[in-house]
Amino acid sequence: MNKDSKTLLHSETIQLAKLQKIVEQTINDEKLIINNLLHPPEDVLTKGQKISDKVATFGGSWAFIISFFVILAVWILFNTLTPLKDNFDPYPFILMNLILSCIAALQAPIIMMSQNRVEEKDRMRSENDYLINLKSELAIRALHEKMDLLLEEQIKVLFESQAKQLDILKSIERKITPKV
Template identity: 70%
Template sequence: MKKDINFEQLLADENQHLNKLHEIVEETIKSERLIVQNLLNPPSETITKGQAISDKVAQFGGSWKFIIMFGVILTIWITFNSVMLVQFRFDPYPFILMNLVLSCIAALQAPIIMMSQNRQEEKDRMRSENDYLINLKAEMQIRSLQQKMDLLLEEQIKTLFESQAKQFALLEEIKKKLDKMENKKL
């Protein structure tokens, strides 16, 4: 009868232990649900025509193709207006028209590039938020694993103490029996 009670107690303890593990898993799943939802369904990005154009201009304006083409055009402009006869020159030295064109290009190109950089900054911010959410999810998983490990260690220590107590009880019984056998011999 005593063995049945111990067996039932062991089953009850094991069920309680499993229930604690299930609670930890359920809490982790609940807390991760929002993070996973944000990662799987990021807010959709809507791009206007102006934003698309600014991205294209910034992409072209910051390329080697643009720099080389612009350098070639300026070289041809200066060479043509320096070498040609006076009657064919449309922008003689000091190249006032060329300076006007360069100023207009710079005045238009700078804000367009700034718009594109602002959009890129927003994309980077969203990526960093996603990275943060991924790191947060990993941290939560680590915490959950740590809780499970703590629970398992606690259960293991409890089992060790119980087995030691049983061993001490058995040793006491053996000692008593040895003492009785010794007393009978004397």
């Protein structure tokens, strides 16, 4: 094996070692990100949180609005159409207003609890999106490093082959030109 082939094999070995180092570094950088994406923290909901989710889901639906409207209409009709001795909440409907106020006073904080938890889930999703973007950035950076390394090696090989070609041309020129 001549000197040039040994040099070429040695330079290829060095280049492969550099590429392997870049790949290993990329894999190590991505381990934490992949672990977070594959194993997100489990949502452990308490009984109260589950109830607040159900109340918020039902309280913000058309079923709630329609059923509430029907109950209020039945309440008003019953208390206006029945004889005075049988209706339990006469015309200004004070009891109905009290019940509506209590429902609104209880429903609002329950819905807010559910919204706070949804906001926390959204924050976690945005963190996962950030981690995915970071992973993509690391992959792109590793590709750039690999490309730079390959280009650097190609330029080096081209420069060396050009230098050899120049030497060959000079030797040919010396053989062709007459000696004076």
